[in-house]
Ligand SMILES: O=C([O-])CC(=O)C(=O)O
């Protein structure tokens with residue numbers, strides 16, 4: 075049942091919501107509730123008289139009150155619970171507070187605190203948000219989708235919870251992630267909250283801690299695998315296509331194999347992308363593009379060590395390879411510059427366990443013949459760093475401390491300005507701290523991390539690490555694909571997004587070592603990404619035929635600024 079619709083008064087041109095609820099139902103709907111800010115007229119017409127205290131607050135006064143409550147909370151988890159509570163009471167107020175305090179609040183509703191929240195989700199759960207699809211209810215998917223009260227659905231973020239950040243299988247406790255991603259779609263991208271739907275595809279969990287926890291709220295069953303798993307995903311995707319034909323689907327925090335399989339299987343069939351492979355890969359590429367500009371270097375002048383061949387690591391390697399080839403290198407020349415390391419050590423071309431996407435990334439055995447090794451049977455990270463002399467070190471392993479002081483010092487011996495990207499989330503999974511890189515490089519290292527780190531004063535300068543997080547990509551990518559009516563998300567659109575982000579880093583920011591724009595500019599960044607994506611979609615014949623100015627105007631208008639719309643009572647349904 076729809077609770078409201080977007081309307082324009084033909085007489086005055088006024089935009090308003092036509093509201094189909096009355097009384098306490100209005101107050102219980104987070105899209106509609108304005109709390110003490112309902113005007114006297116709305117209080118009468120929507121039957122709220124007597125349900126609210128007499129005073130009428132402005133949104134500004136409500137923001138002051140909310141900020142006061144937020145800052146009174148003793149720790150980040152309590153701040154998270156407070157903000158989710160506010161989101162459940164009033165979305166416009168929550169989003170206004172979030173957009174006005176991005177740097178303070180994004181680390182709470184998103185990485186890293188959202189990770190802590192997911193670890194405890196069944197213990198801190200308040201209201202439920204979005205949809206929970208399980209093997210028990212998949213047969214009713216049409217009914218479930220039809221019951222969504224949003225006026226329309228354009229954006230879906232779905233997880234099956236098997237690889238939540240670097241925290242592993244959290245079952246449907248992982249729903250915090252799609253919820254957090256939607257919060258950033260709205261706050262950073264400007265997508266309207268009433269078109270966004272987070273979904274948990276809850277196919278069970280293999281996490282014994284959850285299966286044994288009496289408070290666990292998910293589908294209490296070992297994970298579906300193989301054909302059973304594929305069938306539920308297929309039914310889910312078909313259900314999305316039938317019920318929300320204009321929606322973009324974002325795959326989030328699946329385990330590696332299902333992430334690659336689902337992306338390959340569905341990217342041509344439904345407008346979709348995988349945030350962890352493509353989003354993280356594209357943000358890392360942006361950061362590298364900026365680093366090349368700072369160092370006045372080219373990709374072909376660098377040697378890249380990438381540790382952790384999961385989704386992000388593979389996506390990053392594929393992007394680096396694409397750039398090397400764009401600079402004119404052959405396949406073999408590109409291969410020589412990328413050292414991909416996983417569980418087994420350096421990937422080598424004669425390894426029978428190599429997976430499909432890893433094959434072009436493996437080093438030739440003959441090329442490493444002369445290397446000095448700690449153990450002749452395995453080429454570990456220290457061996458790679460000592461012999462390959464990387465200029466770029468990228469970690470996506472969820473192994474804290476992997477980039478030890480010794481590894482950083484060895485890297486710094488061979489290059490003055492190493493680029494170090496410790497991308498695992500949340501903070502306690504990071505391969506190294508930003509400070510450790512600066513210490514090892516006398517403040518010269520260029521650093522990006524997945525979770526935020528504080529700046530550091532170093533010999534009279536302020537050094538900053540960029541938060542290399544897919545939040546720079548996905549909100550604008552989604553917005554651009556949607557407003558340009560793209561039929562699918564191509565690699566070229568994502569590359570255009572990477573370039574747009576890097577182009578926004580100013581020379582002053584570069585001087586501080588920043589590789590990505592600052593978070594306070596994220597809405598502008600998302601707009602630039604959306605425009606770049608829309609242009610690429612148009613030029614490839616996959617999107618609307620708008621000229622550049624029209625595209626910019628469309629994106630500008632699409633970005634919702636959180637505020638209360640005026641309400642008028644609609645006929646009750
Ligand atoms: O959510 C984040 O902060 C980045 C991300 O996608 C992940 O780590 O899986």
Ligand SMILES: [Mg+2]
Pocket residue numbers: 239326327349350
């Ligand atoms: Mg993710």
